[in-house]
Amino acid sequence: MWGLDFSVLDWNEIGVASLDTLKMLVASAVFTFILGLPLGVLLYQCSRSSSGWVRAVYNILSVIVNILRSVPFIILIVALIPFTVSIVGVSYGVLGTIPPLVIGAAPFFARLVETSLREVDRGVLEAAQSMGASTWQIILKVLLPEARPGLLAGLTITVVTLVSYTAMSGMVGGGGLGDLAIRYGYYRYQKEVMIISVLAMIVLVQLLQMAGDRLVRHFTRK
Amino acid sequence: MIELKQVTKKYGKGAKTTEALSGLDLTVHKGEIFGVIGHSGAGKSTLIRCMNLLERPTSGEVWVDGVDLTKLGKQQLQTQRRKIGMIFQHFNLLSSATVYDNIAFPLRLAHVDKTAVAAKVDELLQLVGLEAHRDKYPAQLSGGQKQRVGIARALASDPQVLLCDEATSALDPQTTDSILKLLLDINRKLHLTIVLITHEMHVIQSICDRVAVIHQGGIVEEGTVTDVFLKPKHPVTREFIQGQAGESAQLALQAPHDGSSRICKLTFLGEKTYDSILSRTARETGVDFAILQGTISKIKDIPYGQLIVRLEGDAETIEKTIQRVTAEGLDVEVMN
Numbered sequence: 001m002w003g004l005d006f007s008v009l010d011w012n013e014i015g016v017a018s019l020d021t022l023k024m025l026v027a028s029a030v031f032t033f034i035l036g037l038p039l040g041v042l043l044y045q046c047s048r049s050s051s052g053w054v055r056a057v058y059n060i061l062s063v064i065v066n067i068l069r070s071v072p073f074i075i076l077i078v079a080l081i082p083f084t085v086s087i088v089g090v091s092y093g094v095l096g097t098i099p100p101l102v103i104g105a106a107p108f109f110a111r112l113v114e115t116s117l118r119e120v121d122r123g124v125l126e127a128a129q130s131m132g133a134s135t136w137q138i139i140l141k142v143l144l145p146e147a148r149p150g151l152l153a154g155l156t157i158t159v160v161t162l163v164s165y166t167a168m169s170g171m172v173g174g175g176g177l178g179d180l181a182i183r184y185g186y187y188r189y190q191k192e193v194m195i196i197s198v199l200a201m202i203v204l205v206q207l208l209q210m211a212g213d214r215l216v217r218h219f220t221r222k
Numbered sequence: 223m224i225e226l227k228q229v230t231k232k233y234g235k236g237a238k239t240t241e242a243l244s245g246l247d248l249t250v251h252k253g254e255i256f257g258v259i260g261h262s263g264a265g266k267s268t269l270i271r272c273m274n275l276l277e278r279p280t281s282g283e284v285w286v287d288g289v290d291l292t293k294l295g296k297q298q299l300q301t302q303r304r305k306i307g308m309i310f311q312h313f314n315l316l317s318s319a320t321v322y323d324n325i326a327f328p329l330r331l332a333h334v335d336k337t338a339v340a341a342k343v344d345e346l347l348q349l350v351g352l353e354a355h356r357d358k359y360p361a362q363l364s365g366g367q368k369q370r371v372g373i374a375r376a377l378a379s380d381p382q383v384l385l386c387d388e389a390t391s392a393l394d395p396q397t398t399d400s401i402l403k404l405l406l407d408i409n410r411k412l413h414l415t416i417v418l419i420t421h422e423m424h425v426i427q428s429i430c431d432r433v434a435v436i437h438q439g440g441i442v443e444e445g446t447v448t449d450v451f452l453k454p455k456h457p458v459t460r461e462f463i464q465g466q467a468g469e470s471a472q473l474a475l476q477a478p479h480d481g482s483s484r485i486c487k488l489t490f491l492g493e494k495t496y497d498s499i500l501s502r503t504a505r506e507t508g509v510d511f512a513i514l515q516g517t518i519s520k521i522k523d524i525p526y527g528q529l530i531v532r533l534e535g536d537a538e539t540i541e542k543t544i545q546r547v548t549a550e551g552l553d554v555e556v557m558n
Binding site: 128142145148 | 301303304310314315319330331360379
């Protein structure tokens with residue numbers, strides 16, 4: 001069919017690559033969430049403060065986040081090699097890709113967190129305040145639960161972005177489906193491998209988006 | 223119960239400063255329903271938000287239940303706020319929590335144990351008549367039901383004071399009345415001090431004991447609702463009451479009258495409202511009268527009547543009539 005011969009495919013290798021992609025995705029998504037959520041809350045809290053000192057912290061954080069978001073991911077991977085080695089010991093493979101993935105995605109997710117927290121009705125925060133809630137109680141019991149649908153939508157977008165980041169990391173020997181597509185499909189002109197890898201990633205993104213949408217719907221009460 | 227002393231609130235800095243409250247003094251007694259009425263922008267919202275320091279006054283003192291809130295540290299203020307319930311125009315419920323969880327919210331903030339929370343919430347659900355809706359989310363409720371949840375939530379921590387920030391302004395007239403009735407019930411059952419702000423005279427008239435009229439950041443008139451309502455002094459107060467009575471009082475003044483007749487406003491209050499004072503007096507003095515405009519209504523539980531009449535006869539007869547009805551306990555205001 002169209003001069004393609006799928007019989008040459010090494011399904012075993014595709015399976016390993018798929019698994020690698022999933023590993024990178026899950027690990028980086030977990031750490032992105034763990035780092036990005038508090039960072040987003042911090043950005044939100046600082047941006048609301050009336051104190052000049054806190055506003056200055058906000059501005060500094062904001063600039064750092066913007067810088068991390070504007071550096072192309074492929075450059076970020078290379079630039080972070082010393083950092084990556086110091087944390088996980090290697091700069092390649094599944095393990096070596098996770099730190100740059102997290103550093104690349106956490107600021108992005110933090111911004112999405114900040115935005116969805118801003119969507120929370122100010123009146124509800126005020127009501128909590130009038131009931132004597134502390135700042136921590138407001139964050140944990142009002143802001144985060146009220147923003148949950150928005151946070152889940154943001155997380156979905158971030159994870160989908162991470163899928164394309166894992167593919168880019170294939171350029172520097174990151175492993176996974178993207179790696180496969182580039183090494184076999186691009187460098188060795190094995191169109192079949194490229195097509196299957198890309199198809200697998202399309203399916204993955206579809207599934208992630210559907211799962212995310214479903215979760216958002218489940219938690220939306222408006 | 224609540225005492226504001228020389229409270230000033232300024233917004234902005236330098237040349238752009240606007241003064242929302244200018245050196246305002248106000249006292250609310252324990253157990254009363256105190257109303258503050260004013261146009262939008264008069265400062266009434268700022269005023270009520272100063273009472274629990276949601277808005278920190280630029281200067282002045284805010285005493286609630288013997289404590290000056292402006293002197294408290296952050297944590298002490300949080301503890302003190304639990305004694306002050308508040309309900310809002312837009313309800314401000316947690317949209318992600320059920321009716322039950324919304325009402326339980328202030329109790330959980332105060333780390334009340336689970337069984338006590340359940341008992342309290344059930345009691346409150348019953349008080350506001352929402353037993354059937356305990357597991358619904360706010361989006362599934364009507365405006366009136368949402369405000370009932372708001373009230374139950376505000377009462378959960380057994381507050382001494384309930385602040386109502388335009389609590390009925392987003393509701394239709396019927397729902398407004400049912401919420402007002404609930405507030406009155408609570409005031410009587412729980413001996414709760416209620417402060418409410420509104421721009422509707424109707425709200426003040428239905429449930430308040432005392433009222434203050436706020437205009438341009440200051441109180442221009444204050445007193446019992448009957449006094450302020452029946453004998454308004456300040457032009458802004460008159461405006462609110464005329465807005466209520468419509469233009470008929472103005473029309474009454476345009477009725478034809480000659481030099482000898484007098485147009486008078488007679489005010490009946492309490493039981494006298496149902497007394498036949500006017501016809502009795504007219505029979506005795508021989509005065510004739512035409513009724514130009516009249517109202518009989520209630521201020522909270524007190525019936526009152528207000529008649530604008532044209533008294534006809536010679537000057538002496540009219541004078542005598544006015545003296546008689548005044549002696550009978552009516553308030554007479556000669557309008558021409």
